[in-house]
Amino acid sequence: MTNKPLIFALIIIVVVIVIFAIASSKPANNVPVENVQSTKIKIGVIGPYSGDAAVYGEPYREVVQMAIDEINSKGGINGSKIEAIFEDGKCSGQDSASAAQKLINIDKVQVIIGGFCSSESLAIVPIAEQNKVFLLSAGSSSPDLTGISKYFARNYPSDSAQGIVLADVSYNDKGWRKIAFIVEQLDYPLGIYRAYTKEFERLGGKTLKEEFAKGETNFRTIISKLKAESPDALFISVQTPAAAERIVKQIKEADWNISLMVSDSVSGDAEGLKRLAKFYEGALAAEFVADEQSEAFKRLSENYKSRYNKDLPYKSYMATTYDAVYLLKDALEQVGYNGEKIAEWFRTSVKDWKGASGSITIGENGDLVAGHKVKIIRNGKSELYQ
Amino acid sequence: MAILLQILFNGLIAGSIYALVAVGFSLIYSTGRFMHFAHGAVVALGAYLQYWFFNLIGINFYLSFILTLFSVSLIGYLMHRFVYKPLKDRGSSSAVLLIVSVGLMIVIENFILLIFGANVKSYSFLEIRKGIEIAGALITPLQIFIIAISVALFLLLYFFMKKSKLGRIIRAVSDNPELARISGINAHFVHSASFIIGSAMASLAGVLIALEQNLEPTMGLNLIVKGFTGAVIGGIMSIPGSIAGSFFLGIVENAGIWYLPSGYKDAIAFVILFLFLIFKPKGIFGVKKRDE
Missing domain, CATH: 3.40.50.2300 (Response regulator)
Known part of the structure; x- marks a missing residue:
């Protein structure tokens, strides 16, 4: 008797899951079913x-x-x-x-x-x-x-290329010696941080970083902390443009004028760059550029x-x-x-x-044999950096 | 000095956001004695309804908010009436209700995803600009407003629970549901009222939080995790306590990452949660029970 509500609840949950599974497994564009043959x-x-x-x-x-x-x-x-x-x-x-x-x-x-x-x-x-x-x-x-x-x-x-070309431009071209990082705790943003730091330290510079967990929305104390260290530039290495958007807005609210670098997940989002042009103006990024x-x-x-x-x-x-x-x-x-x-x-x-x-060309190690180019964000667009 | 004040501000901003979520959650918990985890998703739903009324239909922002407030309160009531109440009437345990609430959360999140898509949205109602400077620390008018709303809710609820008739009835039900029922209190009415008031607060929280940090369908989960932590720290049975606990959590988290690497922020929050559960399980404002 007491099990009834439990069973009822379980049935409802199962039905809902099945409905969602069916709804979400539908091909994005309603490919006609007859296209799919047995072989x-x-x-x-x-x-x-x-x-x-x-x-x-x-x-x-x-x-x-x-x-x-x-x-x-x-x-x-x-x-x-x-x-x-x-x-x-x-x-x-x-x-x-x-x-x-x-x-x-x-x-x-x-x-x-x-x-x-x-x-x-x-x-x-x-x-x-x-x-x-x-x-x-x-x-x-x-x-x-x-x-x-x-x-x-x-x-x-691989991001090692992204980190290396940006570290090179930061040190030799911009003359920066101390770079602050805000890094999302995921493999891609951390990979960029490591590759950059390795090359930048080899050249003679120094990096410091603050990490945040995926889903974080409040970066104020991280920003206050890094601002107090007076770095030459700030590298925002994040998985998604949404996280970067929150960070640049909070940087603006904290009245911090700092040169920016962003990961290619941010510079590749054309719509976001256009909408947030004033926040990203002058930011550097390294992108793998398709042959248009x-x-x-x-x-x-x-x-x-x-x-x-x-x-x-x-x-x-x-x-x-x-x-x-x-x-x-x-x-x-x-x-x-x-x-x-x-x-x-x-x-x-x-x-x-x-x-x-x-x-x-794919090498013996499974990686693409090619690299990134440095870009700069101007008026909401990313252009090749000269 | 300016830095200490800035950390305090950062903590207050974070805390007030947790508090906005915690207060409705705690209200529903204290009367119904179960974890309404879908509350976070209701907050997100409030944020998205506002987006729908304001950005998609084009109704005035404040009028949209009133519509959102009523719609979300109604949805909260319907959730109680057609999901939780039938289960409770069959004598389902709070574990069953907990699972159902997680299910509801997933349904609401996916519903938002289906209607509005996965992309992050923004009301674009307020312009982002440099904050106001107070003794060297910066804070935006919106953040001051959010903090003020949380503090006002704290005071309002504190006196409402202490002085008003409905407040006393809610306390009676949360203190001892059986005894309250024997004394002729209509528990069903109290539960409905707590869902309506709690969901109304969720819509307020949703709109303010979305103004501060944009909208995304999964925003509710992170919010409820921190709101829940704040509520437990403050004393989940005490509604003003849940607000105080949230502020405490926000300040400790932000002060903590000033000294520790910022990646430990969530760890700080949950260590505090454990400490409270072990040493002070009733929270800062814990309600004392006679027979304990």
């Missing part, structure tokens, strides 16, 4: 589709779906259609680990595009390796991922605009995302649907591959 190749796609990081997670999902639809409309992989299974990693290690478990154990995928955030990739590499499933990341840039496993490769460069003149990039940009009716955001991230799908297409055509063979193919066969992000 389909399942590809898992892990990315941050909710939370602050959804600003790039959503277009990421759209670009992956668009590329897959393009491939399917041209006959798929040797006649089989590709089916994407999107799972939300929420930019967190824990959530992406559950997502990877689900994709590997229930959907039985051999290949996953993801994680997108470095925290996602770092958490799922061991799971993928154990199950011989190949991971291809189009956005993870933590230096900790270099050579982490033969089942992991990325066509996005390439055929593939033009196709990506035009198709995206006509399909989703908006401009392509986060051009570099989306170019690598688009390329990731096409790289996988080539791998699938050449070695078939097998995680181990695909992993091998990525280590040995990607040389000067022409894509939307430029010419791609």
